[in-house]
Amino acid sequence: MKYVSTRGQAPVLNFEETMLTGLARDGGLYVPESIPVMSAGDIAALAGLTYEEQAFRVMRPFIGDAFTDAEFEAIIARAYASFGHDARAPLVQLGPNHFLLELFHGPTLAFKDFAMQLIGQMFESALTRRGEKVTIVGATSGDTGSAAIEAFRGLDAVDVFIMYPHGRVSEVQRRQMTTPVEANVHALALDGDFDDCQAAVKDMFADFAFRDEVRLAAVNSINWGRVLAQVVYFFSSAVSLGAPKRSVSFTVPTGNFGDIFAGYIAKRMGLPIERLVVATNQNDILHRTLESGAYTKEGVTPSISPSMDIQVSSNFERALFEAYGRDGGAVAQLMDELKASGGFPVSQGAIEVLRDIYASGRASEAETSATIATMLERTGEILCPHTAVGVKVAEEQGLSAVPMITLATAHAAKFPDAVEAATGIRPPLPNRMGDLYQRPERVTRVKNDLGEIEALIRKMRKT
Ligand SMILES: Cc1ncc(COP(=O)(O)O)c(C=O)c1O
Numbered sequence: 001m002k003y004v005s006t007r008g009q010a011p012v013l014n015f016e017e018t019m020l021t022g023l024a025r026d027g028g029l030y031v032p033e034s035i036p037v038m039s040a041g042d043i044a045a046l047a048g049l050t051y052e053e054q055a056f057r058v059m060r061p062f063i064g065d066a067f068t069d070a071e072f073e074a075i076i077a078r079a080y081a082s083f084g085h086d087a088r089a090p091l092v093q094l095g096p097n098h099f100l101l102e103l104f105h106g107p108t109l110a111f112k113d114f115a116m117q118l119i120g121q122m123f124e125s126a127l128t129r130r131g132e133k134v135t136i137v138g139a140t141s142g143d144t145g146s147a148a149i150e151a152f153r154g155l156d157a158v159d160v161f162i163m164y165p166h167g168r169v170s171e172v173q174r175r176q177m178t179t180p181v182e183a184n185v186h187a188l189a190l191d192g193d194f195d196d197c198q199a200a201v202k203d204m205f206a207d208f209a210f211r212d213e214v215r216l217a218a219v220n221s222i223n224w225g226r227v228l229a230q231v232v233y234f235f236s237s238a239v240s241l242g243a244p245k246r247s248v249s250f251t252v253p254t255g256n257f258g259d260i261f262a263g264y265i266a267k268r269m270g271l272p273i274e275r276l277v278v279a280t281n282q283n284d285i286l287h288r289t290l291e292s293g294a295y296t297k298e299g300v301t302p303s304i305s306p307s308m309d310i311q312v313s314s315n316f317e318r319a320l321f322e323a324y325g326r327d328g329g330a331v332a333q334l335m336d337e338l339k340a341s342g343g344f345p346v347s348q349g350a351i352e353v354l355r356d357i358y359a360s361g362r363a364s365e366a367e368t369s370a371t372i373a374t375m376l377e378r379t380g381e382i383l384c385p386h387t388a389v390g391v392k393v394a395e396e397q398g399l400s401a402v403p404m405i406t407l408a409t410a411h412a413a414k415f416p417d418a419v420e421a422a423t424g425i426r427p428p429l430p431n432r433m434g435d436l437y438q439r440p441e442r443v444t445r446v447k448n449d450l451g452e453i454e455a456l457i458r459k460m461r462k463t
């Protein structure tokens with residue numbers, strides 16, 4: 001399996017190189033040269049298997065010879081061993097034909113653990129074999145960062161630097177990043193918003209001297225390995241509701257577009273997905289784009305679903321690449337326009353392709369709060385605000401004979417203030433999170449200045 005850049009100018013790589021490279025050298029994102037297809041028989045055979053067995057079968061065609069079957073099985077087993085639910089990604093029913101896919105049973109209580117625990121194991125295995133070390137830089141609006149620090153803490157072959165927008169993540173998210181004691185992980189509180197953090201990561205990758213000096217690697221959904229791991233739960237949930245005989249639809253709370261793009265990959269692999277619905281909060285650039293055909297950046301407005309406070313949605317580039325018939329030159333031009341003028345019009349042909357694949361909706365702050373309250377009353381489920389955005393948008397899609405699965409992307413206890421304001425109940429952290437509120441914090445405040453960030457990383461890295 002080979003991987004190509006969405007901007008068409010970077011070297012073609014195999015899976016392991018793609019995983020360790022992160023952003024392509026032309027600024028694009030790597031995607032598989034072709035998408036492997038699973039037959040109806042292959043999909044039906046997933047029924048009754050464990051999550052780990054399903055993960056092996058779904059991901060195996062993408063990894064080429066990066067790992068032997070035995071190594072890959074062991075990596076998957078280690079990745080999910082720390083999850084707090086035997087099913088890993090259980091489904092619960094919310095109402096007639098509406099299901100919630102609980103993706104928050106991993107160690108940091110968000111869906112990011114599914115991919116991050118896996119790529120942590122894959123990095124460790126590949127780097128040990130190669131005798132190499134890397135410096136990971138990541139941008140987070142709260143969940144990617146905590147999941148990355150958890151997955152990579154204490155590993156000898158990596159230093160990890162996670163930038164989060166100062167004052168714009170929840171206390172639980174911040175503490176998950178600032179309390180681990182291992183010397184190889186660092187939380188950097190940046191003066192700016194998530195888009196500034198993500199732009200800084202991409203600028204570091206574009207600074208080839210720095211990139212090569214510190215051997216930069218990425219764990220945001222820039223990294224194809226992240227998207228790949230997230231494909232699995234689209235299969236596991238659909239199969240448990242009767243796929244491939246029965247179609248399903250998904251609503252995905254969306255920010256950086258990685259999770260819903262994983263759903264698109266599952267569909268391309270043969271999973272019968274009828275609708276893929278993008279659910280946004282008030283930072284609704286994706287919903288506006290699908291409605292108007294113009295991708296136009298506005299400022300990021302802080303919300304009660306802070307992990308989705310994003311305006312420059314990284315993986316939308318992968319969706320554009322597909323919608324423009326895999327024309328890397330056209331995508332590069334759009335990305336230049338975005339950088340220069342803060343937006344671009346999507347061509348008529350491409351927007352029609354996108355609208356064919358993705359539906360969309362938006363939930364306001366008041367609607368999000370009201371959904372948390374109503375769902376508690378109706379179903380007894382306490383939703384996190386991101387999940388509530390998804391549930392609200394899913395309900396607006398209207399009932400159909402096809403089951404709708406909304407992704408529950410985080411545990412309510414990560415956002416206790418928003419949940420308490422909506423319901424009067426302050427959701428407690430699971431026991432296994434222990435003394436998070438008592439542990440001392442370690443964080444470095446940093447200006448949104450590339451030179452300063454790079455100097456700090458040079459100084460703090462140990463490899
Ligand atoms: C809890 C939560 N929900 C939804 C999202 C949006 O996911 P994506 O960025 O893959 O669109 C995020 C952040 O990525 C998140 O942390």
Ligand SMILES: N[C@@H](CCOP(=O)(O)O)C(=O)O
Binds near residue numbers: 140220255307
């Ligand atoms: N919501 C994310 C933003 C980064 O997304 P990623 O999937 O590209 O890592 C977060 O919680 O940090």
